[in-house]
Amino acid sequence: MPKTVGVAVSHAAFHFDKLYTYAVMPAQQDQVRLGSMVLVPFGRGSRPRMGVVLACDAEPESAKLKAVFDVAPASACLTGELLDLVRFLKARTFCTWYEAVKAVIPYGAQYKPALAADGVTPVLQKQLTRHTETLYRLAAPLPEKPRPTAKQLAAVALLSGGPRTQADLEEHGISRAVAENLCAKGVLAAERVNKSIDLYAHIPQKTEQLELTAEQQAAYDALAPHLADGQPHTALLYGVTGSGKTLVFLKLIEQCLALGKKALVLVPEISLTPQMIRRLKERFGRRVAVQHSALNHTERLLQWQMIQDGGADIVVGTRSAVFAPLEGIGLIVIDEEQEHTYRSESAPRYSAQEVARWRAAHNGALLLLASATPSTESFYEAQAGRCQLVRLTQRYAGQPLPAVQIVDMRAELAAGNPREISLALEDALRENLAAHKQAILLLNRRGYQTMAQCEDCREVLKCPKCSVPMVYHKDGAGGRLLCHYCGTQIAPRPAVCPACGGKLQYRGFGTQKAEEELAALFPEARILRMDQDTTAAKDAHEKLLASFARHEYDIMVGTQMVAKGLDFEDVTLVGVLGIDSLLFAQGFRAYETVFSLVTQVVGRSGRASSPGRAIIQTTDPGNPVINLAAAQDYDAFFAQEIEYRKLGLYPPFCSLCIVSFAGKKEGEVAAAAARFAALLGQEAAKHPDIPLRVLGPTPGSILMINEIYRYKLTVKCRNDKHFRALLRQVLGLYEQEKLPAKASAAVDMHSDGDI
Ligand code: ADP
Ligand code: ZN
DSSP: OOSEEEEEETTOOGGGOSOEEEEOOGGGTTTOOTTOEEEEEETTTTEEEEEEEEEESOOOSSSSOOBOOEEOOGGGOOOHHHHHHHHHHHHHHOOOHHHHHHHHSOGGGOEEEEEOTTSSSEEEEESOOTTEEEEEEEOSOOOSSSOOOHHHHHHHHHHTTSOEEHHHHHHTTOOHHHHHHHHHTTSEEEEEEEOOOOTTTTSOOOOSOOOOOHHHHHHHHHHTHHHHSOOOEEEEEEEOTTSOHHHHHHHHHHHHHHTTOEEEEEOSSGGGHHHHHHHHHHHHGGGEEEEOTTSOHHHHHHHHHHHHTTOOSEEEESGGGGGOOOSSEEEEEEETTTOGGGBOSSSSOOBHHHHHHHHHHHHTOEEEEEESSOOHHHHHHHHTTSSEEEEEOSOTTOOOOOEEEEEEHHHHHHTTOOSSSOHHHHHHHHHHHHTTOEEEEEESOOSSBSEEEETTTOOBOBOSSSSSBOEEEOOSTTOEEEOTTTOOEESSOOSBOTTTOOBEEEEOOOHHHHHHHHHHHOTTSOEEEESTTTSOSTTHHHHHHHHHHTTOOSEEEESGGGTSSOOOTTEEEEEEEEOHHHHTOSSTTHHHHHHHHHHHHHTTSSOSSSOOEEEEEESOTTOHHHHHHHTTOHHHHHHHHHHHHHHHTOTTSSEEEEEEEEESOHHHHHHHHHHHHHHHHHHHHTOTTSOEEEEEEEEEEEEEETTEEEEEEEEEEOOSHHHHHHHHHHHHHHHHTTGGGTOEEEEESSOOSOO
16 A cells, blocks of 8 residues: 555656656555556646556655545556556657557546546546446345336346346336336346447357368477467468468467467458458457457457456457457467558557567567568578578468569550550450459559649649648549648649649549549459548448458459458459559668568469469569569568668668657758757767667658658667667757757657658
8 A cells, every 4th residue: 555656647758757756645545556547736737647656655756745636446557567568668669658558558448637526626537438338137026016017027027037238128128217216126236337349249150170281280380389388489480372371370379278378469450350350250259359440449448358357368459459458478479570560650669579579578478470571670580590480381272373474564655555454464354354253453552643743834733731742532523632641632623733824734543543444444343442542431341351252343453451461262363553652662671561562462362272363563674672572582582682681781780760850840850850960979979889870860751741841860770778778868868958849859769761
C-alpha cells in the first residue's frame, strides 16, 4: 500500500518526461499499485492529467506533495509483461512514457479526465462504457402470490436453463421492465458483464489432421524442439510462394498449445487477416482472439479483455497485436516479415520485430520470421548464423513457379498500342478467360489518372497544401481531383491550368482506368477492383476477397493489397501493370520492396493444380531488380543487394536513425534542423568512441504535407545504449532551446529514410 507513487503523465514534453511523485490518500492506498491508471494534478494550475503509476513509494522531491485525484479500478492496471514493454519502448524508441502506455493498451481500455457529478471534482472516466451488458440469473423461486404474469413465468422458465443477457430476454419477448421488476422482488439477480462477442463465429471447424509434405515436416522437425526447451530462439522460415509456410505455422501452433503455451501470429496488413483468421479458426476454434485496426473500439476492447482474462490461446493481428496481453507465450510468428507495415511511423516508432524479439526473450519462446522474400537484414543474420535458417524450396502442389514474361511498354507504344494493357497481356487474359481461370493484376496507383499537366506552361497541378500532384478520380459528375495525402478535393475537375489558363492534359494510369480498359477489352468478364476506395467500408476487404475466392469475378485489379499472401486456387495469370515509380523511391529499401512486391504477386499465380504464368509490364525492361524478380531468384537478388548495402553503408552494416523535423514555416524548420545537427555534432565530439555519420539536414522527399514543411537528418550509427543516450541528450538540449515551437523533432530508428 504505497503512500507515494512515481507517475508518468500524459502530454509530457520529451525533456520533462520523468516520473513525478504524488501522495496517495489513505482511502486510495488499497487501490493504487504499480501500473495503475491515475488522474493527477499537474503544473502550476494543478490541471488534471492522465498518468500511470510506474514506481511505488517514490522518494518525494519536495515536502509539499500534491495528491492523486483518482485511481482506476485494479482491472485496468497494466501488469507484468506490459509494464516491462512500456519500459522497453521508452528505452528504445525516444517516445514519452505515456505514448508507450497508449501503445500497449487499446483505446477502449484507456481512461480520460472528467468531472464528478458535483461538477468540480476531477475523476477518471473510461473511454468506452458501452461494452458491458446486463446478465440475469434466477436467484429465488417465483412467489405464487400475487399471481405471476405470463411474462414473468416465461422469464423464469427461460432462466431456469441458465443465465441470459438482457438482449437475449428481449429476443424472447421479455422486456427490461419485466426483468427489473423480478429483480426488485428478489427472484432474479442482475450483474453487469462484458459483452461477449465471438467474431468470425460462422467459420466452421475442421477436424482432419494436418498432413505435412516431407519438406514441410523437415521444417517442422527443425523448429519444434525450440518450442519445448524454454530458451529464446529466432528462426527464419524462407519458403517460396505457395510452399505451405502456413501449414508449418499451424502445426507448430498445435504443438505449442499441446505444451500448454500460447501463440501470437502477426500478419502485415488487414487484407491478410481474414485469410489467416479463417485458417486459425478452422483449426483452433473459439480460443483465437483478433487484434487489428479494422475492428471497432468495442470489438477490439472485448477481444483484448478476452486475452487478458486468459480466454485466448492464440492471438492473430496486425502490428499492434504484438502487445497483446498473452501470458506464457511459446511461439511468435511474423508472416511476411520484411513488410514495412511492421514498423510504426508514429510515436512510439517501434518495429514489431524488435518488440517480438524482446517478448520471445522474456518468455523463452520461439520467434519465427517467415517470408518468400526475407528482408536483407534477416537473411544476413541467418547467413551469419545468428538466426536459424529453414527453407521450403518447393510449391505444395508440385507446380513449378510461374513462367514470367517481361513486356517493354515503350516498344508497345512505339508499335502503336496506346493502351496501358499490352497486347501480350491482352492475349493472355483472353486465353485465361476462355479456360475459366482467374487473373490478378497489380497497379500501385489508385484513381483514374495520376496527374494533370498544362500543355503550355508544363506545370503539374499540385495540391495547394502538399507538394504532390493531385490525382483525377472519375467519380460523380465531372469527376474530381483528390490529394492522396491530405484529402483536399477540387470538383469538378478543371479543364484549364490555374496558373496560365492553358489546356490541362491528364496523364498517368490508376486502378479506375485499368478497370475501364479491361471492361472495354473484355465486356463479358467480371472485374473486381480492390483499392482503398472500394474497400473503405467495414469488412469490405473480406467480403470482396471471399467473392473472388468463390469465383464470382474473373479478374481482380488492385493496388498492393492484391499482391501479398492471398491464396486462390483458380488464379493462373498475374499481370504487373505498373510499379516503375517504386524503383525510383528514395529509401534504401526501394529495390528490396520492388523485388518483394513483384515476387509476391507473381507467386499468386498457379498455386494449385494448374500451372501459372505472369506478365510484367515496364518501361525499364533491362532493370536488374525487375529481371531478378521475374526469375524469382531471391538468392541472386540478396547477393546483389547485400553488396549495395555494404558499399553504401546501410543496414545491416549500420543502423539508420532518421530525425525528422516538421513545422509551419520552411525557414524555421530548416534552421531548427540545422541547429539539431550542430547540437548533435557538439555532443558527439565529447564521445569520440561512439561511431556515427551525419548526413543533412535535407528537405523531406515530399517537402510539404498538409501545410507542414518537413526536413530530415540522416544519422548512420550503431543502435546501442551509448548512442541512444547521446541522442536523448541532444533531444533534451533541442527542447531546452525551445526549438520544438518552430519544428517538432521525431526520431525513427527503423525508417528507410524515404520521408
Ligand atoms: P505460402 O504461405 O508458403 O505461400 P500457403 O501456406 O498459403 O503457402 O500454402 C499454399 C497452398 O497449398 C494453400 O492452399 C495450402 O492450403 C496448400 N497446402 C500447402 N501445404 C499443404 C499440406 N501439407 N496439405 C494440404 N494443403 C497444403
Ligand atoms: Zn494535399
